[in-house]
Amino acid sequence: MVRRFVAGEGLGDAVRVARELASRGMTVSLDPLGENVSTREEAEAATESVLSIVQAIRSAGVDSSVSIKLTQAGLDIGTEFCAANVRRMLEAAREAGVAIQIDMEGSDYTERTLAIYRELRPEHGNVGAVVQAYLRRTAADLAALCEIGGPIRLCKGAYREPAEVAFPEKAEVDANYVELAQMLLSAGARRRGVYPNIATHDERLIEWTKEHVRSEGIGKDEFEFQMLYGNRRDLQEKLAAEGYRMRVYVPFGREWYPYFMRRLAERPANVLFLVKNLLKY
Template sequence: MESLLRNTFLFLSKNRAANRTAKKYGLRFGAKRFVAGVQISEAVTAIRELNAKGIVATLDHLGEFITTAEEAREATDYCIRTLHEIASSGANSHLSLKMTQLGLDISVELCMKHMRMILDVAKQHNNFVRIDMEDYAHNRVSIEIFEQLRKEYGETIGLVIQAYLYKSADDISALAVHRPNLRLVKGAYKESHEVAFPRKEDVDRNFKRIIEQHLLDGNYAAIATHDEAIIEHVKQFVKEKGIPKSQFEFQMLYGIRVQAQQQLADEGYTMRVYVPYGDDWYGYFMRRLAERPANVLFVLKSLFKS
């Protein structure tokens, strides 16, 4: 049943008609638990509340199904506005983005142009931009773009590596020359068994492996997980190896395991929450439902509340 639910929600996440309907009706049926709001101001308010609790953030303007250069430019403008709003509000937040929003599927050149516009503003505000990794079809080109922009913008830019891909350990080895700031995740897309581990236990094993590999290389790791076993493993590993808390952080999603987020912050770890906002929230919401049956139960309960 869990596998069926996951596949169903992943399928729905790519349904354009359902996405249009979701935009029409807004943040209903439990989506507001996982999405900070539609407007930048709502997201910044959420971040400032997190900051007051000792938790930092990364802000993501959600977007799916970009098909024209005009849409890509609009998404770019949103990213730039977001960086300006973070700076003017004094919020402690980075920016995360997906390059398909910036026109990657239209042309690499268009995407690179938009990335440079965003990174110029990030550098102006002494902020940081993370490229979110998308599905396997975009993996290689995303790494290549990151490598080029890392040479141009240095520590202003970071990348995501997904543990469920067979190639990720090799990717981390190859990227080590750039001294990269990497967010390490399990991975949330449905991929072929030819490129990704099909079993959870193998993904978990590889996740631990790439975390250890990246930390032992001496590079900064953003460890994005809600898995208590992984978190405890990291705590023990860094203690044994004498790795300082300044070399890594934990990351979780907005609205998930809120108490655990606070506990990690209270223990002195850097705790960063991924805060999504925007009216194009549907695909993101479906992927959150696909990840855990408990999320589905939360939404079903919300339907029957008065």
């Protein structure tokens, strides 16, 4: 079941999936799995591995960005150390014409993640950010990000958060998603260089987005949909066939456990499926 959500253990597996998706009209963002490293050596190794990914993307000639987690680049060790690692990644990626998007992790990291984005964005046109609709603070954060510009991914949020910081009810998260998507897709934000990434598998939000861009006259090349590898492949293909830009987030690597657990938590049916399969053995 891990293979449903993870492309494989090696970079070669990820590139193979990227090629396959490209042949069906989709782009990708490769995600080297791993988070919360505790030593400088691990963070430096993660940085080196992003440099290899960037080179592999260039050699394969696929349209791919790289999604990174700052705790993989040493955020728990130090903000400046982490920013320096990300700067190295961005410089190599710029040479190769590749963009890097900084995933958003648990709320303990939100402030520091946004601070690093604010620091790096003015010098690096190839860096993007992520915001989470479940956080109460996100409307203010997104308003500030819209002034700075860049590719900005709007997702619901995947970490367990207390009610003081995140909306506990799905209906509240979904309503906030619509408010934030309006902000992200607004003419003002786009004029300031925001490239909206609508990252969800929620059909109601996707339909809302389609209707909103149609009524606002926003071109299909002015934003993109994003989904996770292994989730709603039917919908990914449908959107691509309809001419929307569709980017698939493709995780790969050995450290799949925390990522896989977040995917299980999103849908009780996944846990049931896993248990049934375990019982077969």
